Amino acid sequence: MFEFLNSKFSDLFFKIKNKGKLSPKDLDDSLREIKLVLLEADVNFLVVKEFIENIKKKAIGENILESLTPFQQVIKIVNEEMTKMLGGASSSINFSQRIPTVIMLVGLQGSGKTTCSVKLASMIKSRYSKKVSLIAADVYRPAAILQLIDYSKKINCEVYHEDSNKNAVSISINGINMLRKSASDVVIIDTAGRLQIDTEMMNEVIEIKNKVKPHQIYLVVDSMSGQEAVNVAREFNDKLEYDGVILTKLDSDSRGGAALSINHVVKKPIKFASTGERIEDFDIFHPDRMASRILGMGDMLTLIEKTEKIIDEKKAKELEEKIYKSELNFEDFIDQLKSIKKIGSLEKVFSMLPMMGKNKALKNVNLDDKQLDRVEAIINSMTVQERRNPELINGSRKKRISDGSGTTVNDVNRLLKQFESTKHMLKQFSGGFNKRGINFPFPKF
Amino acid sequence: MFKLVNNLTYLWNKFKDRGNAEFWNSLEEELILNNVSVNTADFILSEVKEYCFKNSINSLNEIKNLIKGKIKEILECGNNWDIHINEKKPFIILVVGVNGVGKTSSIAKLAMMLQKEGKSILIAAADTYRAAAIEQIQFFGEKLNIEVIHHQRNSDPGAVVYDSIDKAFAKNADIVIIDTAGRMQTSANLINELKKIKRIVNKKNSRDPDEIFLVIDSNTGQNAKSQTEVFKEALDITGIILTKADSTSKGGIVLTIKHDLNIPVRFITYGERIGDISYFDPEKFVDLLVE
Numbered sequence: 001m002f003e004f005l006n007s008k009f010s011d012l013f014f015k016i017k018n019k020g021k022l023s024p025k026d027l028d029d030s031l032r033e034i035k036l037v038l039l040e041a042d043v044n045f046l047v048v049k050e051f052i053e054n055i056k057k058k059a060i061g062e063n064i065l066e067s068l069t070p071f072q073q074v075i076k077i078v079n080e081e082m083t084k085m086l087g088g089a090s091s092s093i094n095f096s097q098r099i100p101t102v103i104m105l106v107g108l109q110g111s112g113k114t115t116c117s118v119k120l121a122s123m124i125k126s127r128y129s130k131k132v133s134l135i136a137a138d139v140y141r142p143a144a145i146l147q148l149i150d151y152s153k154k155i156n157c158e159v160y161h162e163d164s165n166k167n168a169v170s171i172s173i174n175g176i177n178m179l180r181k182s183a184s185d186v187v188i189i190d191t192a193g194r195l196q197i198d199t200e201m202m203n204e205v206i207e208i209k210n211k212v213k214p215h216q217i218y219l220v221v222d223s224m225s226g227q228e229a230v231n232v233a234r235e236f237n238d239k240l241e242y243d244g245v246i247l248t249k250l251d252s253d254s255r256g257g258a259a260l261s262i263n264h265v266v267k268k269p270i271k272f273a274s275t276g277e278r279i280e281d282f283d284i285f286h287p288d289r290m291a292s293r294i295l296g297m298g299d300m301l302t303l304i305e306k307t308e309k310i311i312d313e314k315k316a317k318e319l320e321e322k323i324y325k326s327e328l329n330f331e332d333f334i335d336q337l338k339s340i341k342k343i344g345s346l347e348k349v350f351s352m353l354p355m356m357g358k359n360k361a362l363k364n365v366n367l368d369d370k371q372l373d374r375v376e377a378i379i380n381s382m383t384v385q386e387r388r389n390p391e392l393i394n395g396s397r398k399k400r401i402s403d404g405s406g407t408t409v410n411d412v413n414r415l416l417k418q419f420e421s422t423k424h425m426l427k428q429f430s431g432g433f434n435k436r437g438i439n440f441p442f443p444k445f
Numbered sequence: 446m447f448k449l450v451n452n453l454t455y456l457w458n459k460f461k462d463r464g465n466a467e468f469w470n471s472l473e474e475e476l477i478l479n480n481v482s483v484n485t486a487d488f489i490l491s492e493v494k495e496y497c498f499k500n501s502i503n504s505l506n507e508i509k510n511l512i513k514g515k516i517k518e519i520l521e522c523g524n525n526w527d528i529h530i531n532e533k534k535p536f537i538i539l540v541v542g543v544n545g546v547g548k549t550s551s552i553a554k555l556a557m558m559l560q561k562e563g564k565s566i567l568i569a570a571a572d573t574y575r576a577a578a579i580e581q582i583q584f585f586g587e588k589l590n591i592e593v594i595h596h597q598r599n600s601d602p603g604a605v606v607y608d609s610i611d612k613a614f615a616k617n618a619d620i621v622i623i624d625t626a627g628r629m630q631t632s633a634n635l636i637n638e639l640k641k642i643k644r645i646v647n648k649k650n651s652r653d654p655d656e657i658f659l660v661i662d663s664n665t666g667q668n669a670k671s672q673t674e675v676f677k678e679a680l681d682i683t684g685i686i687l688t689k690a691d692s693t694s695k696g697g698i699v700l701t702i703k704h705d706l707n708i709p710v711r712f713i714t715y716g717e718r719i720g721d722i723s724y725f726d727p728e729k730f731v732d733l734l735v736e
Contacts, residue, residue, distance in 0.1 A: 036483055039477060039483050040482065040483060040667050041667065042480075042666030042667050042668070044478075045474055045477050045478050108664060108689075108692065109545075109547070109689065110544075110545030110546060110547055110662060110689075111545060112544070112545055140717070141581070142580070142581045142584035142585065143577040143578075143580035143581035143583075143584055144577070144581075146576070146577040146580050147575070147576045147577035147578075147580075147581075148576075150576035150577050151576040195691065195692050195693075196693070197692075197693055222545065222662075222664065222665075224543070224662075224665050224666060224668040224669075225664050225665065225666055225694075226480040226664060226665055226666025226667065226694055226697075226698065227477070227478045227479065227480050227666060227694070228480070228664060228692070228693055228694030229664070229666075231693060232664075232692075232693070232694075248545075249543070249544060249545070249629070251629050251631060251632070252543065252629045252630065252631055252668060252671075252672075257666070258666060277574075370634070
């Protein structure tokens with residue numbers, strides 16, 4: 001996400017990067033560019049105006065025009081202001097003392113509430129080891145209840161539903177009573193999508209709030225929303241006073257600007273971000289990281305954290321050792337493949353890397369996860385000995401492997417060649433990697 | 446979009462004495478706040494502004510008409526964008542879009558509209574991915590008494606399309622509407638899956654789908670353009686179904702999409718009821734926009 005902002009900002013800063021000093025006109029020019037970038041990213045017009053004013057004031061106040069590194073200073077200010085706009089420090093969930101902690105999700109139609117309630121349940125379950133259950137309170141959309149039941153099967157959560165009851169309020173009350181008995185720590189209520197101007201529907205959700213008294217209410221917002229998102233968020237907040245926002249569909253390109261402005265205008269934190277189709281594509285929202293990402297530094301922190309979670313440290317040590325001794329074999333290779341797949345699709349991994357927005361060569365590369373599957377199939381068709389000792393693989397073995405994996409001898413050859421060069425490359429890296437430090441393509445400040 | 450109506454008079458009264466620049470700036474702001482892109486807003490206003498300046502036009506009514514004219518020009522009012530069902534059966538409509546824009550509901554609405562015109566319809570439930578998507582479209586199918594061709598969940602959507610067209614031949618149905626899973630334009634694999642569906646239609650029916658509609662949510666901001674770009678490139682979409690027009694956001698981005706990519710809006714949906722759909726009427730749209 002935010003790639004769009006990302007590449008625009010990179011363009012802009014590349015333009016003024018090489019200047020030693022910024023003239024007042026340079027500053028105005030860059031601020032105008034920033035304004036356009038933000039507007040095209042759906043940040044609300046009024047918020048943009050304020051943002052630009054702030055930056056200008058700061059830039060003048062800090063006398064950056066006189067400084068020797070005005071460019072870095074502008075980035076610093078934009079970064080700071082952006083982080084501020086995104087809500088300052090990141091915030092996590094507050095659980096109630098008495099069980100169950102009740103969380104209600106509300107939002108417009110199609111913002112992603114049902115999907116999010118299951119993803120949120122899964123996250124709370126795995127991260128906080130709580131027993132999480134769901135209440136299906138969307139009685140309007142056809143098959144919405146079924147969707148929730150079906151989707152939550154994947155994470156083994158109990159779903160409370162009443163198929164003949166059309167009253168979302170009583171379903172919620174009954175659900176909580178029932179789920180309290182089954183000792184659920186957390187109960188998530190999935191409500192129907194509604195327009196903020198639909199009085200009848202808003203009254204329904206207000207009534208649920210009054211009767212059930214959820215500990216947390218989250219507004220689910222589509223990250224692709226336009227200028228109007230601010231008004232939607234404001235109106236929902238006036239009626240419900242929610243505690244935070246869940247930002248969805250961040251796997252789309254760019255934007256999310258609307259969410260920045262919601263945060264700014266309604267002053268409620270963005271708590272979680274949903275970034276893909278899979279249940280685990282859901283995470284606590286990190287404003288600071290997102291700001292860095294917008295500025296073209298990529299979402300390295302998220303990537304690093306995700307990798308850490310998945311790659312077991314001991315195994316990593318072993319691997320390092322092997323790389324050093326040049327003993328890397330196909331068994332390690334397939335381990336690595338599997339961990340990459342756990343992080344997410346290749347596209348996602350790449351989008352987290354810094355400066356991808358700028359990299360024209362990569363822009364049109366089709367990152368096909370099927371290729372990984374093919375590689376996996378080839379390796380799976382090798383015997384254990386072949387995996388440990390790739391040198392063994394001769395012509396007839398290649399034929400057998402390619403037949404076994406449904407590929408061609410050419411594919412097998414290509415993989416072997418790639419493997420050799422990877423091995424070679426890794427060996428070179430493993431020596432001086434840390435001493436020299438990773439060279440980020442972005443100035444440090 | 447509709448907010449511009451009241452505001453124009455308001456802005457005029459507020460700024461006419463303080464010089465024109467502020468009036469024009471505030472007009473631009475209004476357009477942008479309605480999700481028209483900065484470029485399109487500039488395009489509309491700069492020409493009107495220049496014309497006003499040259500011909501020393503200084504009345505609100507005239508400015509209104511000029512803006513209206515410019516927007517009509519972009520939307521190509523007068524063109525007939527209705528569906529023209531050709532002789533060769535079945536007429537195939539493929540409906541695509543990102544997640545949560547309202548594809549399935551729109552299909553139900555579209556099906557009812559065409560049914561009212563006396564056509565026999567089949568629906569292909571080719572969203573085999575989302576939980577309960579098949580059940581959702583089946584619900585509408587039962588309500589409208591339209592057969593929904595479906596397979597198991599997670600089965601190949603291409604196979605559903607294949608079977609549906611076979612079925613359409615067998616039943617001599619007029620129209621097949623294909624419901625597809627929501628997908629982000631950024632996911633190359635899923636976009637390729639749609640290309641495959643299109644190829645299957647071509648193979649079975651000896652021509653591409655007769656209409657390929659991209660569904661766009663009125664609430665969507667500038668990203669709608671990126672969506673249209675990708676889907677247009679991949680599939681040659683023939684039009685847009687603008688959904689949720691009953692929300693407070695009126696989808697001004699469609700102006701930009703028409704202007705920059707030349708894809709027209711064909712249908713507009715505006716409510717929870719199955720009858721809440723009509724052909725998009727640009728004339729009406731503009732009249733409502735600038736009154």
